[in-house]
Amino acid sequence: MRVAVILCLIVGSVLAQKSGKYDHVDVDAILKNNRVLTQYIKCMLGEASCTAEGRELKKVLPDALRTNCAKCDEKEKSTAEKVINHLKNNRPNEWKRLIAKYDPHGEYEKRFATSAKH
Known part of the structure; x- marks a missing residue:
C-alpha cells in the first residue's frame, strides 16, 4: 500500500490539483x-527535462510524502x-x-502501513 503515499502527487497534486489548474489534463490519455x-x-527520475506539470510535481512531492498526502482530496487519491x-x-x-x-529507506511505506492498519 506504499503506493498511495509514494505517488500520491505524481498525478494527485499535479494532474488533478485542487486549484483546478490541471483539471484539463487527461490522465487516461497520458497512461495510454x-x-x-x-x-x-x-x-521524476531527473533524467529528462520536465513539463510545467512535471516541475510542479517535483516541487510538491516531498511535502506530500512527508504529510502522508494530507492535502490530497478524494479525486486526487x-x-x-x-x-x-x-x-x-x-x-x-x-x-x-x-x-x-x-x-529509498522505506520510511513512507512504513508510515503508510502503520496508518492503514488503524
Missing part, C-alpha cells in the same frame, strides 16, 4: 501514451491510485526506480 508517460517518468496501479502492472521497472528515488 507510452512516449508521454515515459517523459513524465524520466522527469483516486487518480493517484489509477496511476500507481498502471505503473505497477505495466511499467514495474520504472515503478521500482521511482520507489528507489523517492522512498
Whole structure:
C-alpha cells in the first residue's frame, strides 16, 4: 500500500490539483501514451527535462510524502491510485526506480502501513 503515499502527487497534486489548474489534463490519455508517460517518468527520475506539470510535481512531492498526502482530496487519491496501479502492472521497472528515488529507506511505506492498519 506504499503506493498511495509514494505517488500520491505524481498525478494527485499535479494532474488533478485542487486549484483546478490541471483539471484539463487527461490522465487516461497520458497512461495510454507510452512516449508521454515515459517523459513524465524520466522527469521524476531527473533524467529528462520536465513539463510545467512535471516541475510542479517535483516541487510538491516531498511535502506530500512527508504529510502522508494530507492535502490530497478524494479525486486526487483516486487518480493517484489509477496511476500507481498502471505503473505497477505495466511499467514495474520504472515503478521500482521511482520507489528507489523517492522512498529509498522505506520510511513512507512504513508510515503508510502503520496508518492503514488503524
